[in-house]
Amino acid sequence: MQCGPPNAPCGRWGGEKILEALVYLCGFSAIIFVLGIFVFVFKEALPVLTNENFSLSQFLFSSDWYPTSESNKRYGVFAMIAGTVSVTGLAMVIAVPFGLGAAIYLSEFCGQKTRETLKIVIEFLAAVPSVVWGFIGLTVMSKLIVQYTGAPVGVNVLNGGIILALMSVPIIVSISEDALKAVPDSYREAAIALGVTRWQLVWRVLLPAAKQGLLAAVLLGVGRGVGETMAVLMATGHAVHIPHSVLDSVRTLTANIAAELGEAPAGSDHYRVLFLTGVLLFTITFGVNLIADTIVRGIRRK
Amino acid sequence: MVNVTASENHIEVRELRLSYGVKEVIHGISFDIRRNEILGVIGPAQSGKTSLLRCLNRTIDFTPDTHVSGTITVDGEDVRRVRNVYALRRKIGMVAPLPVGLPLSIYDNVAFAPRSAGLNRKGELDLMVEQCLRQAALWDEVKDRLDSLGTKLSGGQQQRLTIARALSHQPEILCLDEFSIAIDPVTTMRIEDVLKELRRHMTIILVTNLTQQARRLADRTMFLWKGEIVELDTTNVIFSDKPRDSRTRDYVEGIFG
Numbered sequence: 289m290q291c292g293p294p295n296a297p298c299g300r301w302g303g304e305k306i307l308e309a310l311v312y313l314c315g316f317s318a319i320i321f322v323l324g325i326f327v328f329v330f331k332e333a334l335p336v337l338t339n340e341n342f343s344l345s346q347f348l349f350s351s352d353w354y355p356t357s358e359s360n361k362r363y364g365v366f367a368m369i370a371g372t373v374s375v376t377g378l379a380m381v382i383a384v385p386f387g388l389g390a391a392i393y394l395s396e397f398c399g400q401k402t403r404e405t406l407k408i409v410i411e412f413l414a415a416v417p418s419v420v421w422g423f424i425g426l427t428v429m430s431k432l433i434v435q436y437t438g439a440p441v442g443v444n445v446l447n448g449g450i451i452l453a454l455m456s457v458p459i460i461v462s463i464s465e466d467a468l469k470a471v472p473d474s475y476r477e478a479a480i481a482l483g484v485t486r487w488q489l490v491w492r493v494l495l496p497a498a499k500q501g502l503l504a505a506v507l508l509g510v511g512r513g514v515g516e517t518m519a520v521l522m523a524t525g526h527a528v529h530i531p532h533s534v535l536d537s538v539r540t541l542t543a544n545i546a547a548e549l550g551e552a553p554a555g556s557d558h559y560r561v562l563f564l565t566g567v568l569l570f571t572i573t574f575g576v577n578l579i580a581d582t583i584v585r586g587i588r589r590k
Numbered sequence: 591m592v593n594v595t596a597s598e599n600h601i602e603v604r605e606l607r608l609s610y611g612v613k614e615v616i617h618g619i620s621f622d623i624r625r626n627e628i629l630g631v632i633g634p635a636q637s638g639k640t641s642l643l644r645c646l647n648r649t650i651d652f653t654p655d656t657h658v659s660g661t662i663t664v665d666g667e668d669v670r671r672v673r674n675v676y677a678l679r680r681k682i683g684m685v686a687p688l689p690v691g692l693p694l695s696i697y698d699n700v701a702f703a704p705r706s707a708g709l710n711r712k713g714e715l716d717l718m719v720e721q722c723l724r725q726a727a728l729w730d731e732v733k734d735r736l737d738s739l740g741t742k743l744s745g746g747q748q749q750r751l752t753i754a755r756a757l758s759h760q761p762e763i764l765c766l767d768e769f770s771i772a773i774d775p776v777t778t779m780r781i782e783d784v785l786k787e788l789r790r791h792m793t794i795i796l797v798t799n800l801t802q803q804a805r806r807l808a809d810r811t812m813f814l815w816k817g818e819i820v821e822l823d824t825t826n827v828i829f830s831d832k833p834r835d836s837r838t839r840d841y842v843e844g845i846f847g
């Protein structure tokens with residue numbers, strides 16, 4: 289290797305070496321942290337897996353959650369998996385069309401001034417803390433839901449889904465808007481010169497060209513939905529129950545951990561099962577990311 | 591020179607002025623383009639050649655804060671007043687300096703405009719795609735891989751693909767904006783042969799930096815300089831020893847510019 293540009297002192301090269309090592313370290317520390325968290329969570333959960341009173345299939349497929357029962361403790365989180373899936377699913381059904389639509393409007397249809405104003409509003413939405421969202425769900429939304437649907441309680445899948453949708457929309461909008469803006473203007477000019485309307489331009493050129501970024505936006509939204517705790521804890525009713533309609537109350541995996549970890553005695557089976565739930569969450573998000581990665585890579589290869 | 595009747599003019603430009611913001615870049619130019627001629631447009635960088643083309647198909651509308659005055663008529667119709675601007679744009683094929691392959695397959699690139707205009711029958715599309723690719727002298731090279739991405743072609747092939755695409759909506763007018771800027775001389779010659787073929791049934795506006803290209807192809811040549819027409823005459827006159835304006839001679843001989 290050469291020692292920098294001919295007239296540069298060799299000391300600089302040494303400096304670059306150190307910088308390079310630092311950057312390397314930063315990159316690796318990310319992996320170390322992720323592994324570290326996984327190992328810690330898994331280590332806390334591990335003993336319960338070998339416990340004879342515990343069965344993994346019961347954990348995954350039973351909805352009997354009686355961690356504090358005197359005579360017959362049962363740890364089945366199926367209802368909470370259903371809760372997480374239903375709330376996140378509903379949130380995405382609302383947030384994805386809404387978010388993509390807003391992004392398309394912002395990047396292709398609205399004027400400079402409107403765009404700037406709207407972006408400020410959206411960033412403001414993103415800055416609202418999750419407890420505040422939960423509070424809105426608990427008070428405002430739940431009243432509206434009771435009033436308009438006649439449901440007995442207003443904290444349920446619908447409430448949590450709407451709140452979560454409102455929370456994910458800003459992420460989806462800003463990332464998809466970036467993805468659309470990243471499509472070169474020459475594509476727009478070329479397509480317009482071929483006599484297409486603005487809508488055809490969006491459907492036939494911009495969306496296909498930006499699909500990777502749009503997919504990333506949606507999956508980040510899903511990630512947010514699966515991982516969100518506080519707001520759903522407050523807005524979904526916290527009932528261990530497999531929902532049959534959007535007006536049923538549910539409990540999500542995250543809310544369950546947050547609510548019970550404090551009262552479970554450290555080292556008890558209950559405590560370890562909650563950590564196992566953490567491992568499960570980890571696996572779900574890992575799965576989502578893996579799927580996203582595969583899709584994105586598939587698109588790229590084509 | 592025979593007296594030209596109005597119907598022979600395919601395009602008429604009158605007192606065209608264009609400004610970006612407060613900066614005027616085209617200063618009231620007037621000229622005609624005749625049916626089925628090749629009009630060469632030469633002139634140094636920044637003289638307003640691209641802007642002129644963008645006024646013609648009204649893609650200038652998408653640049654904010656532009657102001658256009660004067661008239662451009664195509665087939666006697668004022669482009670600023672046409673009822674269907676999409677139909678106007680389909681009447682005009684546009685080839686940009688650097689090839690812009692839409693992120694689609696070769697086939698879909700060529701089928702893009704017809705599909706957008708509502709043509710969806712597979713058989714007709716297949717025929718049309720083949721015909722355009724043949725016209726652009728690209729068919730033999732790509733016929734076995736119509737499904738691969740257009741952007742995977744070489745630069746010269748991509749430029750011919752954009753020509754095929756520009757022909758796909760059967761335009762009456764073809765505008766080429768410095769099409770050979772990024773391609774080799776051999777491919778340039780192939781495309782020039784294609785243009786000689788197309789001139790039979792098309793009006794062609796050939797904007798070029800290579801004055802010799804205008805000399806080889808154009809019937810008439812316009813020298814545009816700083817947003818004004820210095821001279822517009824038959825190519826023979828422009829490239830002779832005695833054009834009317836001495837600046838023309840200096841420019842084509844490479845003395846200034």
Ligand SMILES: Nc1ncnc2c1ncn2[C@@H]1O[C@H](COP(=O)(O)OP(=O)(O)OP(=O)(O)O)[C@@H](O)[C@H]1O
Pocket residue numbers: 610615633634635636637638639640641642653
């Ligand atoms: N989008 C724009 N916004 C502001 N000014 C512009 C824009 N496009 C072009 N101009 C200005 O208009 C003038 C003419 O530019 P134009 O691109 O039409 O020239 P050109 O003859 O095509 O040049 P070239 O040979 O470099 O392509 C230039 O001074 C340029 O700076």
Ligand SMILES: [Mg+2]
Pocket residue numbers: 639640641767
């Ligand atoms: Mg130009």
